[in-house]
Amino acid sequence: MIFEKINTVPTADELLDKSFRRATRAMSGKTISGRKTAIEANESMMLTAANILTDNLKNIVRRFPTFENLQPFYYELADVMVGVDDMRKSLSRLDWASAKIHEIAREYVGKIRKSRDPPLVRKQCFGRVSSIIYSIEKDLLFLNEARNKLRKLPSVHDEPTIVVAGYPNIGKSSFVTKVTGATPEIAPYPFTTKGVSIGHFFVGNDRYQVLDTPGLLDRPMSDRNEIELQAITALKNLDAVVLFIIDATETCGYEVEDQKRMLEEVRSEFKLPVLVVANKADLPQFMELDFVDMKMSTATNEGVSEVTSTLIEMVKKEIEEKERIKAEKVEKIGTDDL
Structure with a gap:
């Protein structure tokens, strides 16, 4: 570090x-x-x-x-x-x-x-x-x-990255724990994640890093506190895909419409591939939402492996696209030199 x-x-x-x-x-x-x-x-x-x-x-x-x-x-x-x-x-x-x-x-x-x-x-x-x-x-x-x-900052490597984002208490830390085996602090109150924490998992010989960001609230950038700005920094400056988790039961204390507005802000601000996943599918309050891509329950593991596999494919496509753009630039430079 x-x-x-x-x-x-x-x-x-x-x-x-x-x-x-x-x-x-x-x-x-x-x-x-x-x-x-x-x-x-x-x-x-x-x-x-x-x-x-x-x-x-x-x-x-x-x-x-x-x-x-x-x-x-x-x-x-x-x-x-x-x-x-x-x-x-x-x-x-x-x-x-x-x-x-x-x-x-x-x-x-x-x-x-x-x-x-x-x-x-x-x-x-x-x-x-x-x-x-x-x-x-x-x-x-x-x-x-x-x-x-x-000295307390996490060690972030230049490797395939998944950034987990969304409101507080929607299951971000639970997802990171399930996928990576990391154990970030989890407690039933807002902003339990005190900064950007990180875990890793392997698929074959490839290592993936997963960033658990602090809760992102739906308010102007100028009103954000230090913890929220750390989350935004993680999103803006990493070659990553984003897992945006929605609490489809609203038991986190935030209505779906508020969460949806935050999702749109993330999409417009950071221009990163985003997978929208509704969490807490095991609860009776769970609502089917037309703007989400997948659903899961970090409490029961339902859908967690499928979500992870989808994220891996998104990361691979993102890397391939960057390599393609890089190759085109190199080829153009070589052509211009002729």
Whole structure:
């Protein structure tokens, strides 16, 4: 997973404590017998502290991904959850702080070699360095919070994908569990799926991934919360087919007409192949609907395997179509070069 290599981002106090402890250790055991040794000892402390800080700041920046190279799926999820521009700004400030601390250390090396009071110069240097670190304290805290959120994202692969969508409490998580053996949290209240979760299943040697999206509500994009935006991101940025589940009993708390409007919004917004399946066929309240393609019951397994087989065929057709379009583009480029 791309965000797993991001270590905990230390606080300003933790960075300074670490650097000053190492600086003190660098001086311990040395005998200061005159001005020359005093200069050398205090210079060593300054450079050690500065190197620890610059190295730690550079490592924080290095471990965050280059956002331009992220898959669109991850880029938009990161943008929804923490804000890519905000992360860029904070990482840029850490870069600035690292360079500034290096510059200050070199400046004070020159000063300390001319000084009659090396410890005073070293303390002045530490004071300026501390001010730099405290000036990026909010950035360090923000980046650590971002790191904690991003590490929880699912690992999505470039492979055949089925996105499960629909209102809350209509059986999305149950379907994923039945098909993949994954066990996302299931509870009888809205938004039980706290983010995009993922499961896998095999057909022969081919692996398929199934994304269980949070509940999508029928309201304008601008009114959606973070969880709903994650679901939309999954739909927009994956080469996938969509299983849109309808609760044909309305026991989820939403009328069929509301669910149908949400279906039309998904179709118009994302331009992906959609299989519409009515769930809860085992219940007496189940209604036959003319706009659905299939029916099933995730409670009894009725129709689940048939729905899965249909989705697999849709995925295969989607892949074949993309390969055809890709081949046509390659052929056209070759023709144009003649």
